[in-house]
Amino acid sequence: MNGRTQIFQDIISAILRGEANGVLKSINAGLQMAMSADEILEEAMIPATIQTLDKYQGADFYIPDVINASHAIEAGLFALKPYTKKSLQKRKKIVIGTVEGDIHDIGKNLVALSLGYAGFEVVDLGVNVSPAEFVRAVEQHRPEILAMSALLTTTMGEMARVIKALEKHHLRKSVRVLVGGGPVTKEFAESIGADAYGSSARxxxxxxxxxVRRCSDRERDYAC
Known part of the structure; x- marks a missing residue:
């Protein structure tokens, strides 16, 4: 294992152990070896985030472990921020929120956090977001993607209302719509005209x- 690979592995291992100081030490070592911040993000931070999501999703776990891992990731991202200003300006934007009538936010927060770690600029509208609020956010922020979450079967229909509101305001072609949440399925996503369905944060x-890669294949008003 060469020195660069060792540093990537050290960062990943430190994140999985929830050791923020270890992450910072390895990142500093990488920067001293003339590694770029983007390289460290792609080869260590993002893979570690995905592994963390796998480790703490859908199974019994000790909550402080999740918090420590999250703090380790945040520490690493903060350390790299001064070296990634140029790339951050080019980040693709995502607006995300839990639909109206639904106040569940754990899944939505995990997705928002994960997308942020993966390099997207995330605008989190919170919970109980009305179609009008989603429309205003798309008009204001001009995101590449609008992501919606619903954790109740009784609120799933709000996703369709949002898509119709986007169409009414001539915004549907300007944004890709990603939906998810406990009761949501791929078939439901297709039935309401969403572009994609995600079953997990990863x-x-x-x-x-x-x-984002495919957005140039579709006529858009302003995104991409």
Missing amino acids: EAISIAQSL
Whole structure:
């Protein structure tokens, strides 16, 4: 294992152990070896985030472990921020929120956090977001992607209302729509005219990256 690979592995291992100081030490070592911030993000920070999501999703776990891992990731991102200003200006933007009538936010927060770690600029509208609020956010922020979450079967229909509101305001062609949440399915997403469905935070990252890559294949008003 060469020195660069060792540093990437050290960063990943420190994040999985929730050791922020270890992350910072390895990042500093990498920067001293003339590694770029983007390289460290791509080869260590993002893979570690995905592994963290896998480790703490859908199973019993000790909550402080999740918090420590999250702090380790945040510490690493903060340390790299001064070296990534140029790339941050070019980040693709995502607006995300839980639909009206639904106040569940744990899943939405995890997705928002994951997308942010993966390099997207995330505008989090919170919970109980009305179609009008989603429309205003799209008009204001001009995101590449609009992501919606619903954790109740009784609120899933709000996603369709949002899409119709986007169409009414002539915004549908300007943004890709990604939906997810406990009761949401791929078939439901297709039935309401969404562009994609994500079943987990990890999947949301790859889907969002794919949607951004494909956005140039579709006529858009201002995104991309």
